Amino acid sequence: MKKYVLFDLDGTLTDPKLGITTCVQYALEAFGIQEPDLDKLEPFIGPPLTDSFMEFYGMDLETAKKAVEKYRERFSTVGLYENEVYPGIPHLLAALKVKGVKLAIASSKPTVFVKKILDHFGLTGYFDAIVGSELDGTRVEKKEVVEEALRQLFGGRTVQKEQVYMVGDRKFDVEGAREQGVESVAVAYGYGSLEELMEAHADYIVCSVPELEEFLLRSDTDEVKLPTLNQRIWTIVSNCLLFYGAKLAGTFVAGVVLLSFANASDSLAGYLSEATENGLVLSANGSTWATVFGYVLAMVFIFKTFRYSVRKTARIHCLTHLIPLPIWQYLMAFLGIVTLEIGVNGLFSLTGFGKLSGSYQETSALQYGCGPIVGLLCYGLLAPIAEELLFRGILYGYCRKCLGILQGMLLSAVLFGALHMNMVQSLYGFLFGFLFAYLYEYFGAVWVPIALHILHNLLAYLFTLLGWNQLLFGNWLICLVVLVLGSSMMAYLLYKKKRLLAL
DSSP: OOSEEEEOSBTTTEEOHHHHHHHHHHHHHTTTOOOOOGGGGGGGSSSOHHHHHHHHHOOOHHHHHHHHHHHHHHHTTTGGGSOEEOTTHHHHHHHHHHTTOEEEEEEEEEHHHHHHHHHHTTOGGGOSEEEEEOTTSOSOSHHHHHHHHHHHHHTTSOOOGGGEEEEESSHHHHHHHHHTTOEEEEETTSSSOHHHHHHTTOSEEESSHHHHHHHHTHHHHHTTTOOOHHHHHHHHHHHHHHHHHHHHHHHHHHHHHHHHHHHHOHHHHHHHEEEETTEEEEOHHHHHHHHHHHHHHHHHHHHHHHHHHHHHHHHHHTTTOOSOOOHHHHHHHHHHHHHHHHHHHHHHHHHTGGGSOHHHHHHHHHHHHSOHHHHIIIIIIIHHHHHHIIIIIIIIHHHHHHHOHHHHHHHHHHHHHHTTOSHHHHHHHHHHHHHHHHHHHHHTOTHHHHHHHHHHHHHHHHHHHTTOHHHHHSOHHHHHHHHHHHHHHHHHHHHHTGGGGGO
């Protein structure tokens, strides 16, 4: 939760439509312009009045200034009270003050009118600084208003811009925040359309006052009843035990059943089993089919917890992902994962790192010793889905709630790597586990890491089956090129939403 919040007034804290539009109507009548439809005058809410008269009615600068004088003639005595506070705003301001957040007004409306309106509604006491434009026509640009509000709010101290939100309903609020280097929270319940706010590239968009309150206080709402350390450890351990216990149980039971089928059928014996000096045992195909049943059972056991966790995380994501991301960013994520996969596998192969772990070699032999269909089904499809349900859906969601975003990513990645039980896959799992968690947070949808993990596993499996390993993983030039390419794309996505790691 950030420590400083600047609020626009009109369209953000109060609904000034009646007062502003009737005063604009009054001013236009003085110039012989009749405008009976007050809805057509809504664009005057937010930007500087002089600019609006010039833009919407073609006035020159001098005429626009005279129109502003006529506007204020009515507004100063009647119009400013034709206003109402949005429901929930007093509760929001009180909640922020209780949490020690410093609040300020940064409005394009003249300061004298802002103060009268706040006094009228009993809101003045919530604010540590109240800044608007000046009646002489100075400080009308939003960036100037935001700059002065920051100066007053920090009292001459260095402005901690990373600790500030600017909340407003128009593109001018977003642009003013950006020019001063602070993040913007656009409210879609005001007078700026969703399209306007999206085109202005607001950092966040919320649709209602309750959503705004939840957003601004989200760290605290997440931490109302934080579990103890022992409870956190037990939650993580119990979910891992449930998943791997169900997987082992399903694999064992399926193995026994498949082996009995192999004993009873000559046609299945060669496919599901093989003879050894100790008797008939499951073949690579049989073991992989047993693992398929193990993954299915594990997913069944954890799915309810997964769905609950994802829904809770989605309630937070919906406040930060209202703006749809362009398709090229999804493509960049997918291409980045693919190139990094090729690069990292190549690096492991060329340095001999992949041969340092005997258990990794045994795992690889089992995975690639079975038939392609069951291998792709098990290791290319079911394994990544099951692992994402546990590690991103449940464990990351839980760690995120208890520890925060960055710490949640790191811990879930550590667990993902460690539970692979060998040095090579542990390092590999940590790297990609962190990226999958970040991309989950970046796009705000759990299907993204699931799809990326499936793509990653399918390609790795296919490369080996098709014999492309030496071509892709055995060439230093290809390795370095794809590592740089993949790292660059991931670095770009990390930079695009670097604020995620600071929340």
